[in-house]
Amino acid sequence: MIVLNGTDSGIVLEPRPDGAPLWRWWGPRVGTDALPPLAETRPAASFSLDIDQPLTLVPNYGTGWFGPAALRAHREGLAFFQRWNDVAIDRQANAVIITLRDTTAQVTLAQRLTLDPATDVLTLSASVRNDGDDALTIDWLAAGTLPLPADATTIRSFTGRHNAEFVAEVEPMPAHGWVRENRRGLTGHAGPPGLFVEGPGATWHAGTVRAAELAWSGNHRLAIERDDEGFWTLQMGEALAPGEVRLAPGETYDTPDMLATVSATGRNGAIQSFHAAIRAAVPWPAAGMPPRKVHVNSWEGFYFDHDEAALMALADRSAALGIERFVLDDGWFRGRGDDTAALGDWTPDVVKYPNGLRPLADHVVALGMEFGLWVEPEMINPDSDLYRAHPDWALAGPDAPRPTSRNQLVLDLGRAEVRDHLFAVIDTLLRDLPIGYLKWDHNRDLAPAGGADGTAGYGAQVRGAYALFDRLGAAHPAVEIEACAGGGGRIDAGIARRTHRFWTSDCIDAVSRVRMQRGYLHFMPPEMMGSHVGASPAHSTGRGQSMAFRAAIALPGHFGVELDPATMDPEGTATLTRWIAHYKVLRGTLHHGRVWLGEGTDSLFWQLHGTPTDGLLAVTRVEPTVIRRPPALPLPPLAGMGRVRVRLIDIATTPGHPVPDAPVFAAMRGEGVVWDGDWLAQAGLPMPAMKAESVALFAIEPA
Template identity: 40%
Template sequence: MNQIITVGEAPFALNLRLHEAGMPEIIALGDAVEAHEPLAAITRASRINGMDEAVPSNVILPTGGMGFFGWPAITGHRQGRDFLLDFSDWKMLQTGNRTRLSARDTVAQIAIQIEIASHAGGVISMASRLTNEGSLPYQLDRCMAGTFRLPAGQAWIEHFTGSWGREFQTRREKLGTALWVQENRRGRTSHDRPPMLFVESGGLKLGLTLAWSSNHQIAVDCADDGARLVHLGALFEPGECLLGPGDTYESPRAYAGADVASLHAFVREELLDWPGKAMKPRPVTLNTWEGNYFDHKLDALKAQASAAAELGIERFVLDDGWFGRRDDDTSSLGDWDIDPRKYPSGLKPLVDHVTGLGMEFGIWFEPEMINPNSELFRAYPDWSLQAEGRPLLLSRNQLVLDLTRPEVSDYIFNKMHAVLSTHDISYIKWDMNRDLTHAAGRDGRARTDAQIRAVYALMDSIRAAHPDVEIESCASGGGRVDYGVLARTHRVWASDCTDALERLEIQRGISRFLPPEIIGSHVSAVPNHQTGRRHSLSFRAIVAMAYHFGVELNPLEMTDGERAEMAGFIEAHKRLRPVLHESGANFFCEPLDGRYLWGAASEEKIVLFIAQATQAVSEQPAPLRLPEKLRTIGGAWRITNKMPDHPAFIRIHDDQRRLLAGEISFSLDAAISGGLPLPMMMPESALLLELDREDD
């Protein structure tokens, strides 16, 4: 058997060869290889002291011990035996965009399925299934979702690190021949090691990510011939995945895209499941957290809602503090009943006031958590994840509910359903504010993998019961941002840090994998609550405008001038939303001398956001070169609008003034090749430019 399979289409296709025994061999990832191509069918021999029978090393989900000596993507055993796996008799089934490969190991009595799919935008995904066909339990220690191959050559990897308030910090490093591994054990996607990276080698650059919101493992292994295999999958705690006779493990799904545009197209066109099956314009949002914290006073909140409506805000989200006796973060998680002290007539008066102003009403939940100081914990102290004999480790004064227990999940669903079904609520801010520790069930076994599957099931149940309600994924900011949770939600909160200067790098990082319209970005008060910095309103607004735009402050505390300025930015955002969120032609450029550039383009309008983070080093700023991808638009253009009217330029020449005033027309090719000669900007300032096509 020497069958060649192609999944996807050029210029981004996965080409495989099936052998009678052994894992599917990856011939190439990129242009399609025709089945009649003779070079693709040649089997390569190993060196003299290698295996007598050729054992391909560039395979999907390699297993060890049978002639492959690299990093095994699947490992396990049955009471110390059956630790070798050698699958054979491969079968293929192709249905639409999906190809399913299946085989069995008759000695170990394990069956495998690998599903490979091509997706919108030029993205390829993989997922695996392993079934125990034996009569004894099988301890599965590792089962990666998929493997992607890069050709030999000098290799680079870009990945993300960070912490609370400083997520998605991009790091780039050169790969050697040693194994590169990233492991996350926090029980959520994490702030410091999200499962997202770019790997580049031999002229091919892949964006890779795992659709999984819990522990994960990514390994980049160098094969004997210099090619690199990238494996992505869930990470199990010891003994966590024990397959009984007939049991099946189903992995999450791993994705690979050729570039940022491909990944954005997949998220927009296939991953997101919008109410009504189509995205409506992203409502400008006011979130009450930084404006109120736990201080909920009905009349004050109504007044804030009225002021928000006057600004043009379209969604009002009531954050933490409306339930139980929640006056700070030490109590009441799990007690999802409306606080009668703060809301003696319930939430309906506030909800009716907000919706009567023409805004949507949203509400905050943290469904997965419980405070020891809560009625729920006092009634059911065993409902949290805990390991017998170990201390209950608190984080942010809270524990994690064991949602793998049906009675716990049902309780939380019923509490949420009671609030949602009795109020006109369009939006949930679903928060999750701690990492998992001592994540064991009543039987003492690890429950990390099962816990996230139970969270997904709870989200699915809420979506099914309330199909018109959108959900935001928040986890201490950007601690749960991945394609797994995004299959069930509609927006992410990139960071609890609303400082515009910090947001430049946070948003640049997260935008590599997510389109801007689902990334929440809010204008907050000065001084900033996380950093103490003071920034102009224009800087704060322009840094946030391209994304899912919002406000994180009390509008009653703004001056009349600030409210007028804020209303102007909101009006501009609404006017530009079709270009920013629907054109699909978003771009994000690498910072140059402290200057950030991002934006979006249609055939008739280009929107540029320019922010100067730090003092420039150069005597004159380099001309602002627009991205190469815009060259296909072509034509003559001129600047038709800038915000603010009086930007923070250090010095400006009369020619530059004329350019910004729209008196000079220029070709788009010139703006790409030579750049726009803009003036130098003050540090921590920003500028929005609108370019319109000249009439023919």
């Protein structure tokens, strides 16, 4: 048997000489001593081929396996199926590479699997090489095919739109099949291409959960299909456009990586494995992730109305609040008075900035803050000097209309000359100015996405963007990059390998953010989650919340401010200053430990950051209570942890409406109260009588 084991999970494959290995297990770690061959465990089935066709690591098309195939390829309609007659297995410490060759179809497929013991994340990827003398067209290649057990019960996935990302959808396992296919050309506002498959009785804290996500920022396909033997298969891969991958002799196509994990401790175990894997992939400097700076972004305070003196005043007010980074958003470059013109012309506007951006940047740095800048390199306005010089650089279709979105087209990053131009422009900005941070936006879907030769350019666009990010990262390793795409339109494990922060959503309404941020945390760690204090009423919804509530909801992520402090009254200023101070004290706990999500009765949501005995607990109430007195909140992660001290740090609520008190909460606000972890896990932590739109913040410390 081929066995790969993580800390708590494992895979078992059964090799065979005439084909891909057979799947025997993917799930919690198991022993394989005396495991009989699969053939000895399978009785004959009626109306079946005489040669058994169980699920393999790389299921074939058209040879007797009637479930989903890992590869669909052909040569102008011929050689449409494969029979692997040459098998090589390369076993490594935590990995295995299975190389399969069909000498008749003249195709070689390599399937790679790596199980990281540190994260319990299984990484799968595949590649196909054309060994023939004519072109090979690839219609589909799965990054991996995984078995799902017959007792799986539900699929948890996410949908969404601009300003409403990460909408959770929970569905029963399908009687036939389940497919999520994205054709927008970028990740999309539903969030990462991923899902959770839950077993019987699975909760946040208990039960078996299998989860997977694709490390890819473009078109993708996730598919679950039920087999008539009662189990399901899961596949993920790049969703290819017609004719998009046509391999010349000797050429190879590689899939994105598929990250998969198994948890025996509910959804939270899978969440923590994903967080660990993403953290290991982020391109931090050699010294590691620095403390996540509090930053202010100019967008909702000023939009396109840039005035150098006013922005310097914004910097002054921000520094006084304790803010550590100033980000100048859209509107700074030549001819940019609104969103109709100038994308592509990345030099400072001489009317708004007669002496360039240097005076503002130097002013920001002199205040002790870092200077950041907004760019959108992949986009171009038809009303721009760059487009007038190079209209052929835009993605388009031959003799087809070029529909704009937000008045912009998309530059073809599949072309080396376009990438070279963009690198030169951004490199110049980074060398000429003290820029420590780029907010990198992407404000439209790709349509049409024809490349220079007229064929579909979706995948080439993503790979070109990755190459540009990688080149800039190598040239400027100290510069942090935020991935923004109309808010949360490009959040995935592929772009996470090249950036340091995500803008979760253009919607900063704190009530909306409760759901969005919990959805985000299913896949990505909190230190990369851009979470800002916005204006009230919120610009995206028109709904208002107290300053304390807005700040408390922003606290667990990478904290920022998206308003002009000049608009705040003294009480709001004092409240924001207090929560910025909270963040600076707590960010080490928030951003370096594990995250547990949970729910209480009566519409309470909670999350615990850090460790069960040295962590930060945030309990959120969005809706008014319907219960006369609040019930205690069970905290399952504290089971078996012994004695802990609980302190009540703050309650974010509407000013002038304090919550009813009790002696235990008064004690918690002081030195804290000592509890037994098993008591808190089972009987629960007493809760204050929280009002709607409030957050209670507790420190859990060693007793």
